[in-house]
Amino acid sequence: MDEQHSRPLNTALVAGPPSALPTDYGTFTLRSYTFNGITHVAMTLGEPADSEAPLVRMHSECLTGDVLGSHRCDCGDQLTASLEAISSAGTGILLYLRGQEGRGIGLENKLRAYALQDTQGLDTVEANLALGLPEDARDYQAAAHMLTHLGCNRIRLLSSNPAKSDALNQLGIEVVGRLNLQLPDRPENSAYLQSKRSRMNHDVPNGHPDVEHSTGLDVYRTIATNDEVLAQLAQSEDGFIATRSGDAMFVSGTLDRRHLHCIRAAVGAVMVGAGTVVADNPQLTVRAVEGENPVRVILDPRARIPRDSTVLQSGDAPTMWLIGADTQVEGPLAGHVQIVRLPSTSGQRVDPHQVIAVIREHVQGSILVEGGGQTVSEFLSAGALDRLFLTTAPVLIGDGVPGIRFAGSDKMSKALRYPFRRYVFGQDVCTEYVLSAAARKHSAQTPAQLREVQEQEPSIG
DSSP states (O other), rough: OOOHHSSSOOOOOOOOOOEEEETTTTTEEEEEEEETTTEEEEESSGGGGGGSSSSSEEOOIIIIIISSSOOSSSSHHHHHHHHHHHHHOOEEEEETTOOOHHHHHHHHHHHHHHHHHHHHHOOOHHHHHHTTTOSSSOHHHHHHHHHHHHTTEEEEEEEEEOHHHHHHHHHEEEEEEEEEOOOOOOTTHHHHHHHHHSSSSSOOOOTTOOOOOOOHHHHHHHHSSSSEEEEEEETTTTTTETTTTTOOOSSSHHHHHHHHHHHHHHOOOEEEEEEHHHHOOOOOOOOOSOOOEEEEEEETOOOOSSSHHHHOOOOOOEEEEEEEEOOOOOOOOOOOOOEEEEOOOOTTTTOOOHHHHHHHHOOOSSSEEEEEEHHHHHHHTTTSSSSEEEEESOOOOOEEOOOOOOOOOOSGGGGGOEEEEEEEEEEEEEEEEEEEEEHHHHHHHOOOEEEEEEEEOOOOO
């Protein structure tokens, strides 16, 4: 524990008069507290002193998140969710602690740390240390004084950070329970939150995508309730989706393939290129989880897939065979197969945007571009994707069928960078790139659910 958290309390606390503060979450009592020259605020609802252990949120000041609506951190979301939780409980306290910007390093240094994260790829801890600053410089003496003045020496803390409860306990405030506000990561802050979990011991939310076997990720519901175009690809650490012979059984593990089936169950159509059908003869159905099979779409301008392919022979799902405007197909087809003509392209490859437009004429819902590497890469390069799931498996193939490939830039500053989230599926790591503004908007949901983390005793209520 930092020395500043274990120093004895002093009496340099000046309390201001109470006043009423009507908010969207109820009418709070507002009171200022000045401690060592810094004025903080306590918002109380009901009579927390009469509660055996009221809910308390110690909220560090964050101009960018609380006021400016930044998505780089989760501060604004935590503030809103805390007020909602206190309102639902009917009583509680929110301590708004000023002078704690950037975990206590100040606004100027926080913005300097942001710049290092942007230009050098440092995480939130590395950036602070690179500036010669501690990873967390906050002092909670003022908070302990405020709680004592409010008659609340035994509390339940709204926080995912165990260091906060440790500090309060050492300062004479008994934390009998800690509740983690269940907020989904935003695409823009996922890396930041992962760093705090891995490097600063913050809680991993219950049901977080790092938890194996989860089929209830928010992203599946997001895909199912919006009309997006997304792609999924699993490749080796060195960037191949199959060996040189085309063997891809299997690059990634069972949990990642289950994740793929969850996506299939959420979309209206799943599309692959002809090369994938020729090499893998896929079923493109939902088998690992419950759900309906999406419409299978085969992008095959020259109609070169074998007539005995599963997608043409099996009636498990309706199948759209996208072929060229002038391509001839001989003989009858099974009843589940529909031939759909692509726009004439004068010998050039079909524009991905035109392919999407054709599919949308026949199928509602999101569209999954599942493979292969060339098809996914073309849709990515064309800016036709809203979302990309790229799984890397801990295997080195050395040479084979390439995964994501596109014309890059000579300068690293021109490399593609998008908001992302990471999911751990067994030994595989799946990175979800949120490519479009629409997908970012769809992903920015913040339900305020709570999970309680036990401290010294079982929590109350």
